[in-house]
Amino acid sequence: MTHTIQHAIFIVDYNEAVLESRNTVLFNTIVSQNALLKEKGIKGIYISLKNAPSTQNASFGHLIKVLEKLSQALNIPTALGDYKKESFEHLKQMSADTAVQLFQNVNVAILFFNPSSFKKELCVLLFDTDKDNADKISSELTKLGYSVVHAYDAEDFKLKAMAKKYDMTITHTVVKKASSAPSIPNLSLSKQLIVNLPVFIDTAVNTLVTITGLEAQKIKHEIRPFNEKIPAQVIIAAMKFKGDVSGTFFLVFPRELAVAALEAMLGEHVNGDDTAAITDGVAEFCNIITGSAKTIFSTKQIKVLFELPKTYLSPNVALNASTGTNGVWIDMQLSNKPFYMFITK
Template sequence: MTNSIQHSILIFNYNEAVHENRNSVLYNTIIGQQAMLKDKGIKGVLVSLKDTPYSPLTKEDPNLANLVKQLEKLSHRIDLPVAIGDYKRDTFAYLKKFSANTSVKLFQNINTAILFFNPKAFKKELDVLIYDEDKENADKIAMELGKMGYSIVHARNVEDFKIKASAKKYDMTITHTAINQNSTKTQASQGLGLSKQLVMNLPVFIDTAVNSLVTITGLEAQKIKHEIRPFNEKIPPHVIIAAMKFKGDISGVFFLVFPRELALVALEAMLGESLEADDTASIVDGVAEFCNIITGSAKVTFSGKNLKVLFELPKTYLSVQVALSDTLGSNGVWIDMQLDEKPFYMFITK
């Protein structure tokens, strides 16, 4: 077996027939490299079956099942995610069965492994097309990628997949993949308190905010980063906040947080005229209108996805603490944004 490191992922090329003795050698070899894993900041381990002379005709190969067992043990021992990749499509069904109750992940190729293990290796936001005949598995994949802020397109069936794949060039297409999680990680994910549909559709809020603000102000807007956390109260003082509850196929609360000075700049850009800096009522109304425009665009996008979502009228705040109390300390997605190279924020929670 040979190994290499790509984008902080340790890749072992299993270039011999899978056998229980070789699985043990692989396990012990990686255990012996724990110091190196830490020194080099390794984010995950991928065992590639690209050059493995494995016959898919052997449906219940005990050696393949043993490999999954060894890698599950390895993942807990080194406290890093471990995956099998570069397998033949016929092999995927057997691997999926063997790994179903483990944390061993199945990645179609190295790029898929990088996408999940080290997403910062990619220099841009990605458009990802997903298809799996196992809808529950496809939903899990979409949910994980949605947390990372990627734009997800979910094909419903083989024909839909072919149509979508031919209609647009995607940065990445994911099939024959499984992101198995052990019970501990599953419980941690559930603790986020965010619905699957909400997480999967986070890019809708982000994209519509960027596009709407660019359109109505003529200023440059962009997303900087996002993270799962409660409302961030450590933001600049003198902010104006608008919040809208929404319900239906997706439910939650959308918060738009604008520093007062930036809100004034954005409103003047939208209206094409100057406003009095101390005209608090007009500035508050303006931020509420921004919130209306963003959520209105999001509603149109949701409708195109056959999702019915109703937004209530915006509620405005001049106090971070009052807005914070309305979130009840819940986890959500905090998003750092920029307009005209100046920061503003969004928060989406249940």
């Protein structure tokens, strides 16, 4: 893989077979150049698939996840481009729930990432049979002050293309509105903490599997405020941490699941009405998870000090213990039943 910088866009030529191991190398290589990206004022990261042998193997789903993670780590939007037309719908589907954008070529990437590179009164011919997607693209282009002519089918596209000369033609492109991009400017978490979020997730999964014998897994995560659409009866343990990374870690258990998890850990009946015992149990879960996370952080030479956990029965009261609004909300499952984690400032 080689890279160049053009109009403040960091362009990577993914000129070999797409593999998960290479995706990881790509992530680490770009993150390691964070200082250069800041110095050059990079406005977007564009991964060109022009010379990639195929865009249909399973590793492309992993690549999209890596680009999402990269965007969150560096606070720079990311995009895939120069893909084969027949691969577009496949890539569109895989990237649907992410902020990763799809641009047919590097000029389209520059148009959206760094519009000042083009003249102000640009006339664009847009062809997309997906009306919702076309409307999104047209809306973004209009905001940039460009004139947009939309063709809804192949015949209409041919007629409009022949009728006049356009500054740019856009097809096979997916633009994500600003609201769907990572909300890093309002997140207030350090980039080092964002990069190390998998430590909290993996230790939660491994710890709960070990101490309860129940199956645990992460479902999804997103950047957002505390999700108040959770069961009414919850037990919350909150633990502040500081050092090389800092913030507040919330472990949120629906009461019924907390009882089941404690019974699995202790191997004995737990009184569902004994609130003190249940809150102590969730606090202990929090202690064990963060203790394991601290051990992993130490192997990475990251110094972290966790305070003692505090427990709450009300999300509103719990949130008063933090100074952040947005954070990383993580949907988890234990024995196929939901519980949650939230990490904020």
